[in-house]
Amino acid sequence: MSAAATHVPVLLDEVIAGLAIIEGETHVDGTFGAGGYTRAMLDLGARVYAFDRDPSAIREGSGLADESGGRLTLVPERFSRMRQALASRGVAAVNGVALDIGVSSMQFDQAERGFSFQADGPLDMRMGQEGQSAAEFLNQADEAEIADVIYRYGEEPKSRRIARAIVAARPIERTGQLAQIVRRAVGWHQGMKKDPATRTFQAIRIHLNEELDELEDGLEAAEQVLGPGGRLAVVTFHSLEDRLVKRFLRERSGAVPAASRHLPERANTGPAPTFEAVAKPVRPGDAELQANPRARSATLRVARRTSASPWSPAPEGIPQ
Helix, strand or coil: CHHHHCCCCCCHHHHHHHHCCCCCCEEEECCCCCCHHHHHHHHCCCEEEEECCCHHHHHHCHHHHHHCCCCEEEECCCHHHHHHHHHHCCCCCEEEEEEECCCCHHHHCCHHHCCCCCCCCECCCCCCCCCCCHHHHHHHCCHHHHHHHHHHHHCCCCHHHHHHHHHHHCCCCEHHHHHHHHHHHHCCCCCCCCCCHHHHHHHHHHHHHCHHHHHHHHHHHHHHHEEEEEEEEEEECCHHHHHHHHHHHHHHCCCECCCCCCCCCECCCCCCCCEEECCCCECCCHHHHHHCHHHHHCEEEEEEECCCCCCCCCCCCCCC
16 A cells, blocks of 8 residues: 555554454454554454445555455445444454544545645545535535534634635635635634634534544444453544543443542442443654654543443344
């Protein structure tokens, strides 16, 4: 894969260490991308099922699959469907699941995919290359809906002002055009610490690709496919994602908030815990940040699967 040399996944060593791979185990790379995690898994002797909803990623990964001697299966699916996809391939349980949430570097760097305003391109942002594009959403949605998306998924305090400017400037077709509209709406100027267009682009991308719903469903799917002692490693890149993962693992580990901060945590009287934390959250070190500035907001959380039954019901037609 030509992309593999230029796209190194964030916290690669830490993710692989968290999975504690033993030769002969079966692992899931839920976000194949350019194949960085998958290559490392294969190097340690694992059997890998790699998921990606992006047909380009699956197509580019065919060479690695050919080289793997049958140990790599590429699955052109969302990772939230890993339970169904594995079951259809005769796999009842796996030893590890890795998820690297959000847009891949490969997608981000391709101007024609429309995820970034660093280079002008068509306003697309579709991870799976199907469904409504960013241009279609911005040109068809009403002002209130656009404002709500930008506020909810971009945590942008000036969302209404930006939405009003977007509607006034329609039709919008290019990433550079949208970035300029956002900058003018918020009064951006050269030298400001962060380009305000970043939050709007993030929000629209998350909305179009249903990323938070996908993450929530994917965590539940991992709970269903991991065998006792299996490891879950999740890398997130912004607070919306990390809060969701933190809440899921906190709930599934049986940690219930106390009624008062002065009291100890109450015992969990609900289902038995399905996960236990194996390490504190991990952030990139200085060396990685220097080599890859995009890693600056990354957080890795790792948990071990217990032997308890999943809290989440199995998908219809698939037995527990």
